[in-house]
Amino acid sequence: MKEDLTEEITRIVNGKLTKKEINELMNFIGQAISSNLCSERDGFFKNLAYEMTGQVKELALMIIDFRKELRSKIHPHLTEIATKYAPQTADQLQTIIEATETAANKIMDNLEAMQEGTEAIKKSLTSLKQEAFVMPGGTEKIHGHVLSAISPFINSIESTMEDFSSRISDSFVQMSFQDLTGQRIKRVIDLMSQTEEKIKRMVISFGIKLTEREKNPNITSDELEKAVEQKVVELAGPQKEGEGLDQEDIDALLASI
Amino acid sequence: MDLNMKVLIVDDFATMRRILKNILRQIGFTNISEADNGRNALKELKKDDYGLVLCDWNMPEVSGIDLLKSMKSDDSLKGIPFIMVTAEAQKENIIEAVKAGVSSYIVKPFTAETVGEKLNKVFTS
Numbered sequence: 001m002k003e004d005l006t007e008e009i010t011r012i013v014n015g016k017l018t019k020k021e022i023n024e025l026m027n028f029i030g031q032a033i034s035s036n037l038c039s040e041r042d043g044f045f046k047n048l049a050y051e052m053t054g055q056v057k058e059l060a061l062m063i064i065d066f067r068k069e070l071r072s073k074i075h076p077h078l079t080e081i082a083t084k085y086a087p088q089t090a091d092q093l094q095t096i097i098e099a100t101e102t103a104a105n106k107i108m109d110n111l112e113a114m115q116e117g118t119e120a121i122k123k124s125l126t127s128l129k130q131e132a133f134v135m136p137g138g139t140e141k142i143h144g145h146v147l148s149a150i151s152p153f154i155n156s157i158e159s160t161m162e163d164f165s166s167r168i169s170d171s172f173v174q175m176s177f178q179d180l181t182g183q184r185i186k187r188v189i190d191l192m193s194q195t196e197e198k199i200k201r202m203v204i205s206f207g208i209k210l211t212e213r214e215k216n217p218n219i220t221s222d223e224l225e226k227a228v229e230q231k232v233v234e235l236a237g238p239q240k241e242g243e244g245l246d247q248e249d250i251d252a253l254l255a256s257i
Numbered sequence: 258m259d260l261n262m263k264v265l266i267v268d269d270f271a272t273m274r275r276i277l278k279n280i281l282r283q284i285g286f287t288n289i290s291e292a293d294n295g296r297n298a299l300k301e302l303k304k305d306d307y308g309l310v311l312c313d314w315n316m317p318e319v320s321g322i323d324l325l326k327s328m329k330s331d332d333s334l335k336g337i338p339f340i341m342v343t344a345e346a347q348k349e350n351i352i353e354a355v356k357a358g359v360s361s362y363i364v365k366p367f368t369a370e371t372v373g374e375k376l377n378k379v380f381t382s
Contacts (some may be wrong), residue, residue, distance in 0.1 A: 104272045112279070169369050172279050176366050179273040183315065183344055 005029070056202045063196060093189050097182045104178040115168050122161045125154055204231050258380040260285040262308025267291075267298040267324065268342070269316045277311055277342065280369045284376065295319025299327055307337055314343035314350065322357060329358045338379050342367070
């Protein structure tokens with residue numbers, strides 16, 4: 001490219017400048033371009049870094065607000081379970097899976113009881129029919145007009161019981177909503193956990209780097225990275241595990257961004 | 258189809274295991290066991306003689322597809338019919354399961370009739 005520029009300048013000046021003067025002009029142009037580009041480039045990336053840092057801060061605040069909102073909008077009983085009975089389960093979404101599982105199991109308990117009752121009635125009806133109509137001498141035990149009166153009634157009950165059995169089985173299968181919603185929620189939980197981890201990492205990294213750089217403008221990149229790793233290890237202590245973004249520590253870091 | 262055979266239901270969601278157990282009982286099966294992931298299922302399968310496995314795909318530790326592949330590479334287990342019961346309905350998943358040797362594939366949500374039909378098909382084919 002430099003050769004092309006030299007040729008072009010040579011052509012423009014049309015022999016009015018010596019080779020030495022052209023080289024000096026080339027050097028001057030080179031320096032001028034470099035210094036402009038550098039300061040422009042620095043300015044560009046600086047602005048980009050500020051913009052990105054600002055967006056990361058917004059994301060972190062969004063997640064913190066979302067958690068607060070979820071706590072306030074979720075059914076009080078579920079919040080109670082999460083905070084009182086399951087203090088280690090910081091994730092409210094996991095609590096939803098557990099609550100729906102409990103409800104589905106209670107419904108299935110009732111359905112199973114109804115199934116057993118229905119089967120028992122069906123067996124009794126079959127037995128009654130056999131005694132009244134099928135067994136040898138059975139018809140002699142019951143008077144003709146009584147027989148003709150109860151026969152349709154028994155058949156009707158049998159048909160209703162069949163219908164009940166079918167509906168109970170179908171209701172049982174409908175409980176699979178808990179599995180299907182649970183799987184979807186689990187994926188959201190995984191995604192949220194991974195996103196939170198990455199945002200936490202970015203907040204820590206930007207926060208520490210900005211703070212340390214302000215204290216000591218001569219700090220090296222290696223020293224900054226070490227400071228970030230130290231903070232990451234500090235925040236990953238046992239009391240912080242599973243809690244996602246910790247309010248106090250992140251607030252402090254966000255304030256520095 | 259021998260209704261006395263031992264059946265293993267594998268799913269990490271207890272609700273789903275209970276639903277399948279209920280359906281199998283309605284069909285007439287009486288000998289039903291459960292496992293909550295592929296690893297535990299494999300341990301269970303080596304303990305006893307099973308005639309059928311109904312298994313979910315997405316599970317912690319060892320997934321359904323990995324359980325299937327493990328079973329197919331084990332001479333003592335490869336002959337056991339394996340029905341995948343899963344919400345994974347993408348073509349690639351079904352192809353992968355077929356390549357791994359699955360006997361049948363049921364997509365959630367399913368009906369009791371579908372389970373019955375698939376079982377009949379597996380044991381008459």
